[in-house]
Amino acid sequence: DIHRASTTAPVNIAVIKYWGKRDPKLNLPTNSSLSVTLSQSDLRTHTTASCSASYSKEDSLLLNGAPQDVSGARTQACFRELRALRSQLEDSDASLPKLAALPLKIVSENNFPTAAGLASSAAGFAALVRAIANLYKLPSSPTDLSRIARQGSGSACRSLFGGYVGWEQGSASDGSDSVAFQVAPASHWPSMRAVILVVSAAKKGVSSTTGMQTTVATSTLFASRASETVPRRMQEMQNAIQNKDFETFGKVTMMDSNSFHATCLDTYPPIFYLNDVSRAAIKVVESINAAAGRIIAAYTFDAGPNAVVYYLEENEKEVAGLFKTLLGEKDGWKGERGEKIEGNFA
Ligand code: DP6
Numbered sequence: 349d350i351h352r353a354s355t356t357a358p359v360n361i362a363v364i365k366y367w368g369k370r371d372p373k374l375n376l377p378t379n380s381s382l383s384v385t386l387s388q389s390d391l392r393t394h395t396t397a398s399c400s401a402s403y404s405k406e407d408s409l410l411l412n413g414a415p416q417d418v419s420g421a422r423t424q425a426c427f428r429e430l431r432a433l434r435s436q437l438e439d440s441d442a443s444l445p446k447l448a449a450l451p452l453k454i455v456s457e458n459n460f461p462t463a464a465g466l467a468s469s470a471a472g473f474a475a476l477v478r479a480i481a482n483l484y485k486l487p488s489s490p491t492d493l494s495r496i497a498r499q500g501s502g503s504a505c506r507s508l509f510g511g512y513v514g515w516e517q518g519s520a521s522d523g524s525d526s527v528a529f530q531v532a533p534a535s536h537w538p539s540m541r542a543v544i545l546v547v548s549a550a551k552k553g554v555s556s557t558t559g560m561q562t563t564v565a566t567s568t569l570f571a572s573r574a575s576e577t578v579p580r581r582m583q584e585m586q587n588a589i590q591n592k593d594f595e596t597f598g599k600v601t602m603m604d605s606n607s608f609h610a611t612c613l614d615t616y617p618p619i620f621y622l623n624d625v626s627r628a629a630i631k632v633v634e635s636i637n638a639a640a641g642r643i644i645a646a647y648t649f650d651a652g653p654n655a656v657v658y659y660l661e662e663n664e665k666e667v668a669g670l671f672k673t674l675l676g677e678k679d680g681w682k683g684e685r686g687e688k689i690e691g692n693f694a
Pocket residue numbers: 361362364365366367375381467469500501502503504556557649650651
């Protein structure tokens with residue numbers, strides 16, 4: 349017989365960026381970070397995990413129908429940790445089926461074009477870890493699962509929670525205290541929206557993993573970002589979320605994105621994630637805010653040129669409206685909590 353469980357995990361978009369590892373093997377970061385998890389109906393990965401004695405010996409993973417390599421250290425770490433927890437359960441209760449010893453088959457689908465170059469490893473590893481935990485009927489909390497998903501991809505630990513989510517960098521060398529925590533549920537500030545501008549569908553030039561390692565090794569701006577700037581902003585951001593203070597939320601979001609990309613430029617050889625269209629998007633946000641006389645829109649960019657713009661529902665017309673006009677409403681689609689527009693400024 350085949351044992352099976354499914355789950356979905358959404359993408360999260362950081363407003364305080366994770367950039368730098370103090371331990372690349374365990375994905376332990378050099379600073380805490382904070383993100384907003386999109387709703388389940390937006391960008392997400394759906395994953396089914398199954399295991400059976402009838403499967404061929406090897407574990408396998410299909411992503412959007414294509415076989416993926418599961419021999420990498422990150423995927424292996426997730427499998428190993430989850431199997432160890434299942435084995436403990438089986439050791440303590442002899443009536444449980446022996447699932448830990450069986451080959452795993454993981455089938456994942458993204459509901460957005462993988463080619464769009466949008467962060468998918470976060471949703472991917474979060475869904476993979478939770479699907480296997482469900483399959484194994486583990487009593488693990490989201491915090492426990494975040495500790496495991498972090499080893500798959502750092503940012504994945506934040507997608508185990510909905511709403512406004514922090515990732516505490518922790519200080520333990522085994523990573524036991526480097527976990528995600530919920531700052532506030534989505535319902536706390538339900539008018540938050542995000543529009544994603546797909547500037548380029550190309551795959552990123554420098555991967556996050558490689559980029560952060562080079563930054564840690566060469567950037568002179570990096571040390572003060574990690575030790576002073578980010579710790580202060582983590583506090584400011586948590587307060588802004590508690591107080592539903594969009595001006596501070598937006599300002600800190602934009603400044604932290606700029607700080608992260610400045611650190612990338614300060615890396616040697618330099619890393620450029622933003623392009624001319626990204627910079628045009630920044631100018632549009634600046635002009636929206638100038639016209640409003642306050643901050644009603646905030647941009648942020650990950651390790652690529654695509655812009656994510658946060659705004660509140662009541663300012664939908666001014667913010668998404670202006671972008672829509674610029675983009676000519678090309679290839680747009682609307683999710684439950686955010687508007688996604690594909691296209692560029694051409
Ligand atoms: C710029 O989580 O993809 O999106 O741990 O090496 O898998 P690995 O890195 P990853 O890095 C994300 C970097 C970022 C900022 C963020 O999401 O916090």
